[in-house]
Amino acid sequence: MLVHKQAFTVVEHPGEVPPYLLTSHSGTVEEGTRSFLLDLLASDRSPATIKTYAFALCAWLNFLYSRGKSWQSAHSEDLRDYVLHLRAADNPYRVRHRAGSPEPGSINPRTGKPSLAAGYKPSTINHRLSVIHSFYEYQRHRARGMPGDIVRVDRHPRAHHNPLDPWPQRRRGPYRQRQPKRIPRAIADTLWAEIFDSLHYDRDRAILCLLVSSGSRAQELLNMTGADVDWGAQRVRLICKGTRHEAWVSASPAFFRWLAAYLTTRSALTPHSPLWVTVRQPERPLGYTALRAILTRVNTKLGTNVTAHDFRHTCALRLGADPALSLVDIQTHLRHRHITTTERYLVAQPDEVIKRLQARPAGRSSDRVSLPAWEYDPADLTLLLGTDGPTS
Numbered sequence: 001m002l003v004h005k006q007a008f009t010v011v012e013h014p015g016e017v018p019p020y021l022l023t024s025h026s027g028t029v030e031e032g033t034r035s036f037l038l039d040l041l042a043s044d045r046s047p048a049t050i051k052t053y054a055f056a057l058c059a060w061l062n063f064l065y066s067r068g069k070s071w072q073s074a075h076s077e078d079l080r081d082y083v084l085h086l087r088a089a090d091n092p093y094r095v096r097h098r099a100g101s102p103e104p105g106s107i108n109p110r111t112g113k114p115s116l117a118a119g120y121k122p123s124t125i126n127h128r129l130s131v132i133h134s135f136y137e138y139q140r141h142r143a144r145g146m147p148g149d150i151v152r153v154d155r156h157p158r159a160h161h162n163p164l165d166p167w168p169q170r171r172r173g174p175y176r177q178r179q180p181k182r183i184p185r186a187i188a189d190t191l192w193a194e195i196f197d198s199l200h201y202d203r204d205r206a207i208l209c210l211l212v213s214s215g216s217r218a219q220e221l222l223n224m225t226g227a228d229v230d231w232g233a234q235r236v237r238l239i240c241k242g243t244r245h246e247a248w249v250s251a252s253p254a255f256f257r258w259l260a261a262y263l264t265t266r267s268a269l270t271p272h273s274p275l276w277v278t279v280r281q282p283e284r285p286l287g288y289t290a291l292r293a294i295l296t297r298v299n300t301k302l303g304t305n306v307t308a309h310d311f312r313h314t315c316a317l318r319l320g321a322d323p324a325l326s327l328v329d330i331q332t333h334l335r336h337r338h339i340t341t342t343e344r345y346l347v348a349q350p351d352e353v354i355k356r357l358q359a360r361p362a363g364r365s366s367d368r369v370s371l372p373a374w375e376y377d378p379a380d381l382t383l384l385l386g387t388d389g390p391t392s
Helices: 031-042 047-066 076-088 122-142 189-197 202-214 218-222 253-263 288-302 308-320 327-334 339-343 350-359 378-385
Strands: 008-012 020-024 235-239 246-250
Touching (some): 020 031, 020 047, 031 047, 031 122, 047 076, 076 122, 189 202, 189 288, 202 218, 202 235, 202 246, 202 253, 202 308, 218 288
Antiparallel strands (some): 008 020
């Protein structure tokens, strides 16, 4: 089904409220979504969340526009057809423009990771469903243009569960996709050495050392300022994703050595200036696109498909393999809200298991030493049963 992409677009308004708006092809602001985004802003949602919700709603409205409908007249059948459309369509953000790009979904021989598939991931479809349901729940609460029978969803189905009662078996919500369980993978030590040797700037070496030692997320790293580095205690301060809490975490000595070398090549660092800036003049704060470009150059040179989040997985799996660290220590360092999230990293790596099994000597069952069968001592039976008891 062809969707008119220019029916609605997301327009950014820096410094205004809300920072993102949906406008039609005539330039008119869509007031229903504007009110919803204002409500998200008042609920202390981050600008990144508002941007994500705006683009998800924009795709939904464009789909309805291709069917000659507005969001006020949408029904359950439209939501069902939208999910079917996402399951069959190609994601435009997955289009490869570089020559020699790997086939979508193919396995990289260096890292063992699959390349991104051409279509929409189940998690992406589920996220869009959550956005759509939140939008209609808000409109239902405000009693504005409530659609006829749009599907409801309980976003916190177990919020009021009695701990004395057994957990009920619940079905997945309508149209929600099954998400395969992903096993976190670590970057091998040999590959890590190759990646590090392929870097050209001290800034990039410091960034990768911080990613793999602190487990910082990309946005947490990019938001750092000069005041977020504690040289004496060998630690850094990160603003946690979502909660926006401040957390001081340990960083490796190698990070501080490369950071000192990097600071000699840039302008003077002040407590409030960004820690990471561009190499090219004039200096600008390093953004996510520039960070991704660093890894793109590495992947092109080494034939890998490493992402910034892979270094966080590597940090978590290395900590999980250290017997001196408790699970709570790892949770605190990674800044996980729930300890069950940290438990995902207490797994054996499939590649390491295969290596250990292949190195194990293959023994036959006949080579095993057979132990004699266990029998009762006749003297013990005589003592227990007497001389008139059974003799066998």
